[in-house]
Amino acid sequence: MKAILDCIPCFLQQALDAVRMASDDTRVHERVMHRVLAVVQEMTFQESPPQMGALIHRIIREQVGHPDPYHRAKQYYNSFARKLLPRLRRLRDDSTEPFAMAVRLAVAANIIDFALSARLDEDLVLQSLEQATSQPLAIDRLAALQEAVQRASSILYLADNAGEIVLDLLLVEMLPRGVVTVAVRGAPVINDATTEDALFAGLDKIANIIDNGTDIPGTVIGECSQQLRQLFASADLVISKGQGNYETLSDEQREIYHLLKVKCPLVARDLGCPVGGVVVMRRQGGMVT
Amino acid sequence: MKAILDCIPCFLQQALDAVRMASDDTRVHERVMHRVLAVVQEMTFQESPPQMGALIHRIIREQVGHPDPYHRAKQYYNSFARKLLPRLRRLRDDSTEPFAMAVRLAVAANIIDFALSARLDEDLVLQSLEQATSQPLAIDRLAALQEAVQRASSILYLADNAGEIVLDLLLVEMLPRGVVTVAVRGAPVINDATTEDALFAGLDKIANIIDNGTDIPGTVIGECSQQLRQLFASADLVISKGQGNYETLSDEQREIYHLLKVKCPLVARDLGCPVGGVVVMRRQGGMVT
Numbered sequence: 001m002k003a004i005l006d007c008i009p010c011f012l013q014q015a016l017d018a019v020r021m022a023s024d025d026t027r028v029h030e031r032v033m034h035r036v037l038a039v040v041q042e043m044t045f046q047e048s049p050p051q052m053g054a055l056i057h058r059i060i061r062e063q064v065g066h067p068d069p070y071h072r073a074k075q076y077y078n079s080f081a082r083k084l085l086p087r088l089r090r091l092r093d094d095s096t097e098p099f100a101m102a103v104r105l106a107v108a109a110n111i112i113d114f115a116l117s118a119r120l121d122e123d124l125v126l127q128s129l130e131q132a133t134s135q136p137l138a139i140d141r142l143a144a145l146q147e148a149v150q151r152a153s154s155i156l157y158l159a160d161n162a163g164e165i166v167l168d169l170l171l172v173e174m175l176p177r178g179v180v181t182v183a184v185r186g187a188p189v190i191n192d193a194t195t196e197d198a199l200f201a202g203l204d205k206i207a208n209i210i211d212n213g214t215d216i217p218g219t220v221i222g223e224c225s226q227q228l229r230q231l232f233a234s235a236d237l238v239i240s241k242g243q244g245n246y247e248t249l250s251d252e253q254r255e256i257y258h259l260l261k262v263k264c265p266l267v268a269r270d271l272g273c274p275v276g277g278v279v280v281m282r283r284q285g286g287m288v289t
Numbered sequence: 290m291k292a293i294l295d296c297i298p299c300f301l302q303q304a305l306d307a308v309r310m311a312s313d314d315t316r317v318h319e320r321v322m323h324r325v326l327a328v329v330q331e332m333t334f335q336e337s338p339p340q341m342g343a344l345i346h347r348i349i350r351e352q353v354g355h356p357d358p359y360h361r362a363k364q365y366y367n368s369f370a371r372k373l374l375p376r377l378r379r380l381r382d383d384s385t386e387p388f389a390m391a392v393r394l395a396v397a398a399n400i401i402d403f404a405l406s407a408r409l410d411e412d413l414v415l416q417s418l419e420q421a422t423s424q425p426l427a428i429d430r431l432a433a434l435q436e437a438v439q440r441a442s443s444i445l446y447l448a449d450n451a452g453e454i455v456l457d458l459l460l461v462e463m464l465p466r467g468v469v470t471v472a473v474r475g476a477p478v479i480n481d482a483t484t485e486d487a488l489f490a491g492l493d494k495i496a497n498i499i500d501n502g503t504d505i506p507g508t509v510i511g512e513c514s515q516q517l518r519q520l521f522a523s524a525d526l527v528i529s530k531g532q533g534n535y536e537t538l539s540d541e542q543r544e545i546y547h548l549l550k551v552k553c554p555l556v557a558r559d560l561g562c563p564v565g566g567v568v569v570m571r572r573q574g575g576m577v578t
Contacts, residue, residue: 005315005322009302016294026294033294034330041326045319 001247003049006266011040011049014115015056018190021114022060022069035059049266050218050244053115057189058215068188070114077112077163077191078200080122084129085166091133092170099146101133102171103259107278108132109167110160110242110261114191115217125163128261131278138262138277139288145239145257145280152236155180157207158219158249160242165193166201168241173206180207181235183228187215192244218248243267255284290536290559292338299553300329300338303404304345307479310403311349311358324348338555339507339533342404346478347504357477359403366401366452366480367489369411373418374455380422381459388435390422391460392548396567397421398456399449399531399550403480404506414452417550420567427551427566428577434528434546434569441525444469446496447508447538449531454482455490457530462495469496470524472517476504481533507537532556544573 012033019032039055061067088105095101111128114120149155155175159165159182172180182203185192198209213225219240221232232238238256240249246258246267262268262277273279282289301322308321328344350356377394384390400417403409438444444464448454448471461469471492474481487498502514508529510521521527527545529538535547535556551557551566562568571578 005305005318008322008326009298009305012301013298016298029294030334033297037297037326037330041323041330 054216074162081166104132106171109164112163138273156235158240162197186211186213218244343505363451370455393421395460398453401452427562445524447529451486475500475502507533
């Protein structure tokens with residue numbers, strides 16, 4: 001998915017929100033906005049929004065002078081998610097359809113996204129989780145996903161955000177043991193999950209963890225490590241979490257199951273879903289299947 | 290009032306909304322956004338938002354290749370307002386406080402602003418007018434304004450938008466005859482009222498009409514015609530309509546009555562009012578009095 005003109009004001013708003021979260025120094029805010037304007041001006045609209053996001057967050061890290069300015073905020077949401085985990089695990093296990101409930105909760109946790117929600121707080125997360133248990137899915141390929149899981153002898157699970165990744169456990173626990181690789185970002189970028197977050201979640205106890213080798217808040221296959229590229233090519237099943245991964249993978253040829261919460265009007269238009277919609281989608285060769 | 294970092298994404302959104310309203314050609318949209326990014330990058334934050342607005346709309350007019358791309362839309366809202374006029378005039382005249390009702394309706398009409406409301410439509414205008422009749426004023430210096438009107442032997446009335454200017458008639462009719470000068474913009478800029486709109490409203494029958502000599506969607510005294518500057522210095526009473534005039538006049542020394550509908554969070558913060566608030570304020574030397 002390529003960025004469109006509507007992304008321009010949004011990038012600048014995201015940059016402003018993000019740098020304010022990372023620093024209190026108004027001179028830093030000004031320098032970041034100035035540099036982001038220059039980068040946005042060079043946009044060719046051949047880039048996906050997360051590729052532009054990567055450039056913006058490189059500027060923020062450089063100007064703030066910290067390699068991971070959202071580290072504390074990521075830890076906060078990791079801990080928050082871990083506190084919710086026992087209750088949500090019971091909810092899943094007591095459900096008549098535990099797999100479906102696990103998927104719904106893992107998608108609901110995709111709301112923990114600093115890039116798209118300056119309004120993010122605990123209440124918004126709780127509200128998203130609450131809705132997830134009953135809200136009709138905007139796109140519903142749950143049954144197909146469940147079948148694919150049963151058949152798969154290798155699964156690549158592309159994680160998205162810190163905090164969210166703790167609740168991904170609810171779903172990864174439902175996947176066959178010994179076949180799952182969870183891929184995280186190769187370096188900190190906004191609140192995206194890195195190896196540290198996967199370890200905090202304890203995912204290493206039930207899955208293989210790899211990092212994708214990039215600081216793009218999505219999965220641009222051509223930029224990823226060879227290990228990730230090989231797994232992406234060979235896995236029986238690829239499960240992709242979140243908008244960033246969707247935006248960067250939507251035109252890939254191979255079959256991918258996308259689990260995401262729709263958080264921007266551009267993605268909503270692309271999918272024919274409302275903002276806020278919960279999507280469990282199968283996509284192949286750029287087409288919904 | 291000077292622009293702040295929060296204005297950057299807003300300028301770009303306004304530019305996109307405005308050029309899409311003015312042209313269907315996506316290449317024009319792209320060229321405008323590219324040029325606006327360059328202009329915004331040069332911002333010193335010493336400018337008021339309407340001064341940046343003037344630069345943006347010069348770019349749009351140039352790229353669209355039309356000196357007044359919103360001409361038809363302005364005519365539409367002028368005609369719409371004229372249809373409402375008889376009913377609103379009765380509402381004013383049947384009111385227990387006709388002057389207050391005239392002010393309230395004239396401020397409510399300030400919602401007709403293409404710069405700030407991509408969602409503008411007839412319903413929004415009707416809703417604003419409806420609320421105006423009963424909504425408590427966010428800042429209420431109505432009594433002081435009415436006294437000042439009674440004492441004034443020269444009044445400068447700074448108009449804001451097309452459409453709105455037709456409903457300004459409701460208030461200008463309540464001012465003493467033979468003492469009022471209505472000032473409009475010196476050239477088309479977005480949907481701001483020009484001489485053509487003042488004549489359509491019929492204001493020339495009850496007031497003197499002048500243009501301020503600039504294409505800034507506000508009143509930057511130093512940029513205005515000598516005639517406007519003289520009147521601004523000498524008038525017993527200056528009544529200023531709308532946000533653009535407020536943003537450019539808020540630091541002026543002389544006493545000004547500002548009548549506006551609050552439409553942006555920056556102005557809301559400056560005034561300590563909610564967005565949507567209806568303001569009748571007296572200001573002098575940059576202070577609310």
